Amino acid sequence: MKCAKKLERKKKQNLKTNNMQKTIKKKIGRETHTFIIEGENLYEVVMESQKLSFNDVEKCGSCGSDNLILNARLAQKKYKYVEIKCVACRASVVFGSTQENPDVFYLRKNDNKQLAWQAFNPAEING
DSSP: OHHHHHHHHHHHHHHHHTSEEEEEEEEETTEEEEEEEEESSHHHHHHHHTTBOOOOBOSOTTTOOOOEEEEEEEETTTEEEEEEEETTTOOEEEEEOOSSOTTOBEEOBOTTSSBOOBOOOGGGSOO
């Protein structure tokens, strides 16, 4: 009986590891970030990979520096932000998501369809 249970557990573990995977690389400044996308089949993997719907960001839109970092923060103890931040001038561009599907991320753009870089504002640190 113990052997049967062990075999059943092993089968379940193998099912979990038999998921398909896709590796996506996104360049942000000097760094390359690797994201591993998993799904049970090709359709699921491709659908999940589309949730990272942003291009590489090689330079700051404010000062032109390539010293960029991927950053996450919590504001007012309830708003979660993911952003690309410039280490040189501290400007940032924030990822947006939709209410319909909060797992889909895109980089916010201005009216001219350019990335919406925001200059650093020290007053926002405490707000």
